[in-house]
Amino acid sequence: DGDLDQRLRLPQNDEIADLALTFSEMTERLAERTRESERLHAETMERARQLEDTNQRLRKAQQQLVQSEKLASIGQLTAGIVHDVKNPLAVIKGIAELVQLEDATLSTFAQEQIGLIRDNASHANAIVSDLLTFARQSTPQWQRHDLRDTIQAALRLTEYLLRQAGVQPEADLPADPVMTVYDSRQIEQVLINLIQNAAQAMPSGGAVRIALRVTGVQALLTVADTGVGIGPEQIGRVFDPFYTTKSEGEGTGLGLSVTYGIISQHGGEIWASSERDRGTTFSIRLPIRDQAPEQSF
Numbered sequence: 001d002g003d004l005d006q007r008l009r010l011p012q013n014d015e016i017a018d019l020a021l022t023f024s025e026m027t028e029r030l031a032e033r034t035r036e037s038e039r040l041h042a043e044t045m046e047r048a049r050q051l052e053d054t055n056q057r058l059r060k061a062q063q064q065l066v067q068s069e070k071l072a073s074i075g076q077l078t079a080g081i082v083h084d085v086k087n088p089l090a091v092i093k094g095i096a097e098l099v100q101l102e103d104a105t106l107s108t109f110a111q112e113q114i115g116l117i118r119d120n121a122s123h124a125n126a127i128v129s130d131l132l133t134f135a136r137q138s139t140p141q142w143q144r145h146d147l148r149d150t151i152q153a154a155l156r157l158t159e160y161l162l163r164q165a166g167v168q169p170e171a172d173l174p175a176d177p178v179m180t181v182y183d184s185r186q187i188e189q190v191l192i193n194l195i196q197n198a199a200q201a202m203p204s205g206g207a208v209r210i211a212l213r214v215t216g217v218q219a220l221l222t223v224a225d226t227g228v229g230i231g232p233e234q235i236g237r238v239f240d241p242f243y244t245t246k247s248e249g250e251g252t253g254l255g256l257s258v259t260y261g262i263i264s265q266h267g268g269e270i271w272a273s274s275e276r277d278r279g280t281t282f283s284i285r286l287p288i289r290d291q292a293p294e295q296s297f
Helices: 015-102 108-136 147-157 159-165 184-200 255-265
Strands: 143-146 167-172 179-182 206-215 218-225 269-275 279-287
Touching (some): 143 147, 147 159, 147 179, 147 206, 147 218, 184 279, 255 269
Parallel strands (some): 167 206
Antiparallel strands (some): 143 179, 206 218, 218 279, 269 279
Protein backbone atom coordinates (compact mmCIF):
# COMPACT_ATOMS: atom_id res chain seq x y z
CA ASP A 1 0.00 0.00 0.00
CA GLY A 2 3.01 2.34 -0.13
CA ASP A 3 3.60 2.32 3.65
CA LEU A 4 7.39 2.04 3.76
CA ASP A 5 7.52 2.26 7.56
CA GLN A 6 6.51 -1.38 7.93
CA ARG A 7 9.19 -3.83 9.14
CA LEU A 8 9.10 -7.65 9.33
CA ARG A 9 10.35 -9.11 12.64
CA LEU A 10 10.17 -12.91 12.73
CA PRO A 11 11.30 -14.72 15.91
CA GLN A 12 12.62 -17.89 14.23
CA ASN A 13 16.14 -18.33 12.90
CA ASP A 14 15.69 -19.82 9.45
CA GLU A 15 15.46 -18.93 5.76
CA ILE A 16 12.06 -17.26 6.18
CA ALA A 17 13.46 -14.98 8.89
CA ASP A 18 16.44 -14.14 6.66
CA LEU A 19 14.03 -13.33 3.82
CA ALA A 20 11.97 -11.10 6.14
CA LEU A 21 15.14 -9.27 7.23
CA THR A 22 16.12 -8.76 3.61
CA PHE A 23 12.65 -7.34 2.84
CA SER A 24 12.95 -4.97 5.80
CA GLU A 25 16.35 -3.72 4.62
CA MET A 26 15.01 -3.25 1.10
CA THR A 27 11.98 -1.36 2.44
CA GLU A 28 14.24 0.93 4.50
CA ARG A 29 16.36 1.72 1.44
CA LEU A 30 13.20 2.43 -0.58
CA ALA A 31 11.99 4.77 2.17
CA GLU A 32 15.32 6.65 2.12
CA ARG A 33 15.21 6.98 -1.66
CA THR A 34 11.59 8.14 -1.51
CA ARG A 35 12.47 10.84 1.02
CA GLU A 36 15.41 11.92 -1.13
CA SER A 37 13.17 12.00 -4.21
CA GLU A 38 10.61 14.12 -2.36
CA ARG A 39 13.35 16.49 -1.21
CA LEU A 40 14.72 16.86 -4.73
CA HIS A 41 11.20 17.41 -6.08
CA ALA A 42 10.56 20.14 -3.49
CA GLU A 43 13.88 21.82 -4.37
CA THR A 44 13.03 21.64 -8.07
CA MET A 45 9.62 23.20 -7.51
CA GLU A 46 11.12 25.97 -5.37
CA ARG A 47 13.76 26.72 -7.99
CA ALA A 48 11.09 26.78 -10.69
CA ARG A 49 9.08 29.25 -8.61
CA GLN A 50 12.17 31.42 -8.09
CA LEU A 51 12.92 31.33 -11.83
CA GLU A 52 9.34 32.37 -12.61
CA ASP A 53 9.57 35.26 -10.12
CA THR A 54 12.88 36.33 -11.65
CA ASN A 55 11.41 36.08 -15.14
CA GLN A 56 8.45 38.25 -14.13
CA ARG A 57 10.77 40.87 -12.62
CA LEU A 58 12.86 40.86 -15.79
CA ARG A 59 9.76 41.33 -17.96
CA LYS A 60 8.58 44.18 -15.74
CA ALA A 61 12.04 45.79 -15.82
CA GLN A 62 12.07 45.50 -19.61
CA GLN A 63 8.63 47.13 -19.85
CA GLN A 64 9.76 49.95 -17.57
CA LEU A 65 12.90 50.47 -19.65
CA VAL A 66 10.90 50.64 -22.89
CA GLN A 67 8.44 53.07 -21.27
CA SER A 68 11.28 55.24 -19.94
CA GLU A 69 12.86 55.38 -23.41
CA LYS A 70 9.53 56.46 -24.90
CA LEU A 71 9.17 59.21 -22.31
CA ALA A 72 12.73 60.40 -22.82
CA SER A 73 12.35 60.57 -26.62
CA ILE A 74 9.03 62.42 -26.49
CA GLY A 75 10.35 64.74 -23.79
CA GLN A 76 13.37 65.74 -25.88
CA LEU A 77 11.22 66.36 -28.95
CA THR A 78 8.66 68.35 -26.99
CA ALA A 79 11.19 70.54 -25.21
CA GLY A 80 12.57 71.63 -28.57
CA ILE A 81 9.29 72.86 -30.09
CA VAL A 82 6.95 73.78 -27.28
CA HIS A 83 8.10 77.37 -26.78
CA ASP A 84 7.95 78.11 -30.51
CA VAL A 85 4.30 76.97 -30.55
CA LYS A 86 3.15 78.57 -27.30
CA ASN A 87 3.95 82.16 -28.27
CA PRO A 88 1.99 82.23 -31.58
CA LEU A 89 -1.00 80.67 -29.80
CA ALA A 90 -0.94 83.43 -27.21
CA VAL A 91 -0.89 86.03 -30.00
CA ILE A 92 -3.84 84.39 -31.80
CA LYS A 93 -5.89 84.23 -28.61
CA GLY A 94 -5.02 87.81 -27.65
CA ILE A 95 -5.95 89.26 -31.05
CA ALA A 96 -9.25 87.33 -31.11
CA GLU A 97 -10.19 88.69 -27.69
CA LEU A 98 -9.16 92.22 -28.70
CA VAL A 99 -11.26 92.16 -31.86
CA GLN A 100 -14.30 90.84 -29.95
CA LEU A 101 -14.03 93.61 -27.37
CA GLU A 102 -13.24 96.61 -29.58
CA ASP A 103 -15.04 96.02 -32.87
CA ALA A 104 -18.73 96.68 -32.25
CA THR A 105 -19.57 96.43 -35.97
CA LEU A 106 -18.98 92.68 -36.16
CA SER A 107 -21.96 90.55 -37.11
CA THR A 108 -23.21 87.81 -34.85
CA PHE A 109 -21.71 85.23 -37.20
CA ALA A 110 -18.31 86.94 -37.09
CA GLN A 111 -18.46 87.14 -33.31
CA GLU A 112 -19.17 83.42 -33.12
CA GLN A 113 -16.32 82.56 -35.47
CA ILE A 114 -13.84 84.74 -33.59
CA GLY A 115 -15.02 83.13 -30.35
CA LEU A 116 -14.35 79.75 -31.93
CA ILE A 117 -10.83 80.88 -32.83
CA ARG A 118 -10.26 82.11 -29.27
CA ASP A 119 -11.58 78.91 -27.68
CA ASN A 120 -9.53 76.62 -29.90
CA ALA A 121 -6.42 78.71 -29.30
CA SER A 122 -7.03 78.34 -25.55
CA HIS A 123 -7.48 74.58 -25.94
CA ALA A 124 -4.28 74.30 -28.01
CA ASN A 125 -2.45 76.42 -25.43
CA ALA A 126 -3.60 74.02 -22.68
CA ILE A 127 -2.24 71.09 -24.67
CA VAL A 128 1.09 72.87 -25.14
CA SER A 129 1.21 73.64 -21.40
CA ASP A 130 0.71 69.93 -20.67
CA LEU A 131 3.51 69.16 -23.10
CA LEU A 132 5.77 71.61 -21.31
CA THR A 133 5.00 70.01 -17.95
CA PHE A 134 5.70 66.60 -19.47
CA ALA A 135 8.99 67.71 -21.02
CA ARG A 136 10.38 69.36 -17.91
CA GLN A 137 10.05 66.38 -15.55
CA SER A 138 11.48 68.47 -12.73
CA THR A 139 13.83 66.98 -10.14
CA PRO A 140 11.99 65.93 -6.97
CA GLN A 141 12.36 68.07 -3.86
CA TRP A 142 13.14 65.39 -1.31
CA GLN A 143 11.61 65.88 2.14
CA ARG A 144 10.25 63.62 4.84
CA HIS A 145 6.43 63.54 4.86
CA ASP A 146 3.50 61.42 5.95
CA LEU A 147 1.90 59.81 2.89
CA ARG A 148 -1.48 60.00 4.62
CA ASP A 149 -1.27 63.83 4.65
CA THR A 150 -0.54 63.94 0.92
CA ILE A 151 -3.51 61.67 0.18
CA GLN A 152 -5.81 63.82 2.31
CA ALA A 153 -4.56 66.96 0.54
CA ALA A 154 -5.30 65.44 -2.88
CA LEU A 155 -8.81 64.49 -1.72
CA ARG A 156 -9.47 68.02 -0.46
CA LEU A 157 -8.33 69.54 -3.76
CA THR A 158 -10.59 67.22 -5.79
CA GLU A 159 -13.57 67.37 -3.43
CA TYR A 160 -15.56 69.81 -5.59
CA LEU A 161 -14.80 67.88 -8.79
CA LEU A 162 -15.95 64.61 -7.25
CA ARG A 163 -19.10 66.16 -5.80
CA GLN A 164 -20.03 67.62 -9.20
CA ALA A 165 -19.46 64.25 -10.84
CA GLY A 166 -21.57 62.40 -8.27
CA VAL A 167 -18.57 60.38 -7.13
CA GLN A 168 -18.19 59.31 -3.50
CA PRO A 169 -14.56 59.33 -2.23
CA GLU A 170 -13.42 56.63 0.19
CA ALA A 171 -10.11 56.66 2.05
CA ASP A 172 -8.68 53.55 3.69
CA LEU A 173 -5.56 54.76 5.51
CA PRO A 174 -3.46 53.29 8.33
CA ALA A 175 -3.91 54.62 11.84
CA ASP A 176 -0.17 55.26 12.21
CA PRO A 177 1.89 57.72 10.11
CA VAL A 178 3.58 56.40 6.98
CA MET A 179 6.72 58.51 6.96
CA THR A 180 9.09 58.45 4.01
CA VAL A 181 11.18 60.82 1.90
CA TYR A 182 9.52 62.04 -1.31
CA ASP A 183 8.34 65.15 -3.17
CA SER A 184 4.90 65.78 -1.68
CA ARG A 185 3.89 68.19 -4.45
CA GLN A 186 4.68 65.68 -7.20
CA ILE A 187 2.97 62.74 -5.48
CA GLU A 188 -0.02 65.00 -4.82
CA GLN A 189 -0.07 65.79 -8.55
CA VAL A 190 -0.05 62.06 -9.31
CA LEU A 191 -3.00 61.43 -7.00
CA ILE A 192 -5.01 64.36 -8.33
CA ASN A 193 -4.51 63.13 -11.88
CA LEU A 194 -5.61 59.59 -10.98
CA ILE A 195 -8.65 60.88 -9.08
CA GLN A 196 -9.66 63.12 -12.00
CA ASN A 197 -9.30 60.19 -14.40
CA ALA A 198 -11.46 58.08 -12.08
CA ALA A 199 -14.18 60.74 -12.01
CA GLN A 200 -14.18 60.98 -15.82
CA ALA A 201 -14.49 57.18 -16.03
CA MET A 202 -17.77 57.34 -14.04
CA PRO A 203 -20.13 59.54 -16.08
CA SER A 204 -23.11 58.28 -14.07
CA GLY A 205 -21.40 58.61 -10.70
CA GLY A 206 -19.86 55.96 -8.50
CA ALA A 207 -17.09 55.65 -5.95
CA VAL A 208 -13.34 56.11 -5.90
CA ARG A 209 -11.39 54.37 -3.16
CA ILE A 210 -7.86 55.32 -2.14
CA ALA A 211 -6.05 52.81 0.06
CA LEU A 212 -2.60 52.86 1.63
CA ARG A 213 -0.77 49.84 3.01
CA VAL A 214 2.76 49.24 4.28
CA THR A 215 4.48 46.00 3.26
CA GLY A 216 7.99 45.71 4.65
CA VAL A 217 10.04 48.64 3.36
CA GLN A 218 7.49 49.67 0.73
CA ALA A 219 4.23 51.58 0.67
CA LEU A 220 1.46 50.33 -1.61
CA LEU A 221 -1.06 52.95 -2.69
CA THR A 222 -4.12 52.11 -4.80
CA VAL A 223 -6.72 54.31 -6.51
CA ALA A 224 -9.73 52.22 -7.56
CA ASP A 225 -12.92 53.38 -9.30
CA THR A 226 -16.21 51.73 -10.23
CA GLY A 227 -16.26 53.16 -13.74
CA VAL A 228 -16.47 51.87 -17.27
CA GLY A 229 -13.10 50.14 -17.14
CA ILE A 230 -10.38 49.74 -19.76
CA GLY A 231 -10.26 46.90 -22.27
CA PRO A 232 -7.37 44.40 -22.34
CA GLU A 233 -6.29 45.75 -25.71
CA GLN A 234 -5.83 49.22 -24.18
CA ILE A 235 -4.54 48.59 -20.65
CA GLY A 236 -0.97 48.02 -21.81
CA ARG A 237 -0.80 51.43 -23.53
CA VAL A 238 -2.29 53.75 -20.90
CA PHE A 239 1.15 55.12 -19.92
CA ASP A 240 2.20 55.79 -23.52
CA PRO A 241 2.57 59.50 -24.40
CA PHE A 242 -0.44 60.92 -26.28
CA TYR A 243 -2.48 57.73 -25.85
CA THR A 244 -5.88 58.28 -24.24
CA THR A 245 -9.09 56.31 -23.77
CA LYS A 246 -11.11 59.50 -23.23
CA SER A 247 -13.43 61.14 -25.71
CA GLU A 248 -11.98 63.64 -28.18
CA GLY A 249 -11.17 66.94 -26.52
CA GLU A 250 -11.19 65.57 -22.95
CA GLY A 251 -7.48 64.89 -22.61
CA THR A 252 -4.05 65.12 -24.22
CA GLY A 253 -2.91 61.62 -23.31
CA LEU A 254 0.00 62.98 -21.27
CA GLY A 255 -1.35 62.83 -17.71
CA LEU A 256 -0.47 59.19 -17.10
CA SER A 257 2.87 59.59 -18.87
CA VAL A 258 3.76 62.41 -16.47
CA THR A 259 2.52 60.25 -13.60
CA TYR A 260 4.70 57.36 -14.74
CA GLY A 261 7.73 59.65 -14.95
CA ILE A 262 7.20 61.01 -11.43
CA ILE A 263 6.84 57.56 -9.88
CA SER A 264 9.94 56.34 -11.75
CA GLN A 265 11.93 59.30 -10.44
CA HIS A 266 10.89 58.28 -6.94
CA GLY A 267 12.24 54.77 -7.51
CA GLY A 268 8.74 53.31 -7.48
CA GLU A 269 6.43 51.34 -9.74
CA ILE A 270 2.97 52.03 -11.12
CA TRP A 271 0.67 49.66 -12.97
CA ALA A 272 -2.98 49.39 -13.91
CA SER A 273 -5.54 46.60 -13.82
CA SER A 274 -9.07 46.85 -15.15
CA GLU A 275 -12.19 45.03 -16.21
CA ARG A 276 -14.87 46.31 -18.54
CA ASP A 277 -17.84 47.80 -16.67
CA ARG A 278 -16.25 46.80 -13.33
CA GLY A 279 -13.76 49.63 -12.84
CA THR A 280 -10.03 50.33 -12.93
CA THR A 281 -7.36 50.19 -10.24
CA PHE A 282 -4.03 52.02 -10.40
CA SER A 283 -1.42 50.67 -7.99
CA ILE A 284 1.68 52.55 -6.89
CA ARG A 285 4.58 51.07 -4.95
CA LEU A 286 6.96 53.56 -3.30
CA PRO A 287 10.07 52.80 -1.21
CA ILE A 288 10.01 53.79 2.45
CA ARG A 289 13.29 55.51 3.27
CA ASP A 290 14.78 57.85 5.86
CA GLN A 291 16.85 59.99 3.52
CA ALA A 292 16.91 61.21 -0.05
CA PRO A 293 18.45 58.91 -2.64
CA GLU A 294 21.90 59.79 -3.86
CA GLN A 295 20.61 60.34 -7.38
CA SER A 296 17.26 60.59 -9.14
CA PHE A 297 15.85 57.45 -10.66
